[in-house]
Amino acid sequence: MIVDDKLRTPGAVRDAERWTAHNYHPLPVVISSAEGAWLTDVDGRRYLDCLAGYSALNFGHRHPQLIAAAHAQLDRLTLTSRAFIHDQFADFCRELAELCGKDLVLPMNTGAEAVETGIKVARKWGYQVKGVAAGQANIVVAEGNFHGRTTTIVSFSTDEDARADFGPYTPGFTVVPYGDLDALTAAIDENTVAVLLEPIQGEQGVVVPPEGYLPGVRQVCTERNVLFIADEIQSGLGRTGATFACDHEGVVPDMYLLGKALGGGIVPVSAVAANADVLGVLKPGQHGSTFGGNPLACAVAIEVVRLLATGEFQRRSAELGERLRAGLEGLVGKGLVGVRVRGLWAGLDIDPALMSGREACERLAARGVLAKDTHGSTIRLAPPLVITEEEIDLAVTQLAEVLAG
Ligand SMILES: Cc1ncc(COP(=O)(O)O)c(C=O)c1O
Secondary structure: OOOHHHOOHHHHHHHHHHHOOOOOOOOOOOEEEEEEOEEEEOOOOEEEEOOHHHHOOOOOEOOHHHHHHHHHHHOOOOOOOOOOOOOOHHHHHHHHHHHHOOOEEEEEOOHHHHHHHHHHHHHHHHHHHHOOOOOOOEEEEEOOOOOOOOHHHHHOOOOHHHHOOOOOOOOOEEEEOOOOHHHHHHHOOOOEEEEEEOOOEOOOOOEOOOOOHHHHHHHHHHHOOOEEEEEOOOOOOOOOOOOOHHHHHOOOOOEEEEOHHHHOOOOOOEEEEEOHHHHOOOOOOOOOOOOOOOHHHHHHHHHHHHHHHOOHHHHHHHHHHHHHHHHHHOOEOOOEEEEEEOOOOEEEEEOOOOOOHHHHHHHHHHOOEEOEEEEOOEEEEOOOOOOOHHHHHHHHHHHHHHHHO
16 A cells, blocks of 8 residues: 555645746646546546646547647657748648638637737738728627637626736727527627637636527628638537537527647647638737647648547547537435536536535546536546546446545
């Protein structure tokens, strides 16, 4: 048996706290290796990953096809900058554009950069194509949104933790209640260039809007000549049992914002996909990134797109998601007061009288399951899409035990 003072975890947690800004409150688990849906910590303990890097690891840890692509690319070429063209670039952009059913792709790195890109493109489109008066462009966004952490993005956050004391804020955004089509329609005026929404609000606790909302948004955007920007950074690329969460309601936005899983859990890769009449407004010198669309990122992301093009991961997510749903719904009234499931993505509301989400995640970790609270007593499950039926059952069983006290 390992005695406590020989464990490496406490010292590693202490060092991490000592040497970094405290902008996160991680569970006290120190991971050193991973494979598929499983993580191993510095003391050799194994955990089932039920967060998957907030959906950045949809294909599991170290998927062989993705790792092979990364290794091969590392041996040839890693970075050129966009000053030159490299041999992975066109294939990535074409294959991703085809997956999205769009003309063009603009690659960036992080999700927040894709959102910033979407905002800039929409504003420019508004002035140059729609004819909005200079400096008047407005974008309608939703309460409870999470689109990232830049100063512009937190300017329209409704989460005070994310927003407070980071002003002065970027103007040009109108916040309306999520899921309320009348409110959204009323907020649109002649200066509105875009509606920016998550088709499912992940950070808010996997909040699924009422049926008909997304098609309604699509229709009003078309009627009023406003771009519909879908932030599919967390919801997209197989997570919900379809390639995009918008697919569940047959909705095609004008712009997809993608990130997280696009990098295969290996490198940060994000992108905006849209048609030429929208993305074509950008000209040389007006937007860019040193690392955006680099050879390593493109080589990995090409394989990500190819994995998605098989449909296997979307299918797994849809089928296994039903098993997850059945298991979790069985816990409503037994410690859970609400459950929302779309594919392998679940928001769970724990009875606040029992424990906080944080407490639940700490207890789950002690039982070998890693998940993350979103706020209050809500936790999110987003396991890698390579998870098996038995592993889903294991997660549900451990959760049941935690809720039973
Ligand atoms: C819907 C959504 N948009 C944007 C982001 C920001 O992505 P990143 O953290 O890569 O900047 C996130 C991250 O959680 C997200 O969930």
